[in-house]
Amino acid sequence: MSKQVFNFNAGPSALPKPVLEKAQEELLNFGDSGMSVMELSHRSKTYEAVHQEAKSLLTELLEIPDNYEILFLQGGASLQFSMIPMNLLKEGKTASFVMSGSWSEKALKEAQLVGEAKILSSSKDENYRSIPEVNSSEINANDAYIHITSNNTIFGTQWSTYPDTKDVPLIADMSSDILSRPIDVSKFGMIYAGAQKNLGPSGVTVVIIRKDLLESANDQIPTILRYQTHAKADSLYHTPPTFAIYMLRNVLQWVKDQGGASGIAQANAKKAQLLYATIDESNGFYTGHATNESRSHMNVTFTLKSEELTKSFLSEAAEKGFVGLGGHRSVGGCRASIYNAVPLEACEALRAFMVEFQNKHA
Known part of the structure; x- marks a missing residue:
């Protein structure tokens, strides 16, 4: 398996x-x-x-x-x-x-x-x-x-x-x-x-x-x-x-x-909205890097309140099987790349983890 x-x-x-x-x-x-x-x-x-x-x-x-x-x-x-x-x-x-x-x-x-x-x-x-x-x-x-x-x-x-x-x-x-x-x-x-x-x-x-x-x-x-x-x-x-x-x-x-570019676009919008809603509903626990009108449907970037909290987030995420969530050094924080092939289930799992992590550390 x-x-x-x-x-x-x-x-x-x-x-x-x-x-x-x-x-x-x-x-x-x-x-x-x-x-x-x-x-x-x-x-x-x-x-x-x-x-x-x-x-x-x-x-x-x-x-x-x-x-x-x-x-x-x-x-x-x-x-x-x-x-x-x-x-x-x-x-x-x-x-x-x-x-x-x-x-x-x-x-x-x-x-x-x-x-x-x-x-x-x-x-x-x-x-x-x-x-x-x-x-x-x-x-x-x-x-x-x-x-x-x-x-x-x-x-x-x-x-x-x-x-x-x-x-x-x-x-x-x-x-x-x-x-x-x-x-x-x-x-x-x-x-x-x-x-x-x-x-x-x-x-x-x-x-x-x-x-x-x-x-x-x-x-x-x-x-x-x-x-x-x-x-x-x-x-x-x-x-x-x-x-x-x-x-x-x-x-x-x-x-x-998958329905061509239109079908893929619908799926990508759903994935992005799921993760951006998690950030927006966190009362500042997570902060998005991009302004709302410029948000990407491919790369969701966000930061946490401290470097220590970010390290804990990435460490616990890795233990649960989330790969590649570290942000680029020029921005810091975290980045979830949700390209076409990333399934909705992966984004749902990440949302659940983000909510759980916030509840534990807020």
């Missing part, structure tokens, strides 16, 4: 149990090939079917228009911080960044190594407790692009609606909330996401880029760093992370079985 734990890790994070069971069942003999999917040639018809189905499912679930290209890359969001300005930030243009957390800071830092990049808006002065406002009058039509981070894992904030950037392409790092709710892809010039929160295991990065940006991208950079290279080769320019893409396909099929 397997050990029962409740996985609230920030990433790599929980995967749907049916997806893991399917991988286990097919591990040694995929598609009657007599081999694991990890052993297949990425040029084989057997793997090709997996690759194309992953793209097809992503297109269906996110309703991606025909004028976008889907790429499966490696290097995580961190490599995209460099690839984006290399490809899209041309001389004479400026990249504008909306600062909502640590990952925004890292993206800006990398862009500044490549070209002109500036801060459009920021909530750093309040330790990123909220999503900053974007004043449309400050958007320069000559900007190369505007970059946002759609969900902030460390601080527990999330964009509820996206800014209207007019004719300037909006680029979003959606690593931690992609496919957690329906989105209008046509509002973005590009979306990118490391898979390890909502799409699968670590190892593959999904890039959804508008074809006009792709076609006008800089081609005077190393071949493997060009989006055009990967688009022309259907993400098979070099050996792709085949097992990660296989798992991505399986997760996407699971999302479809």
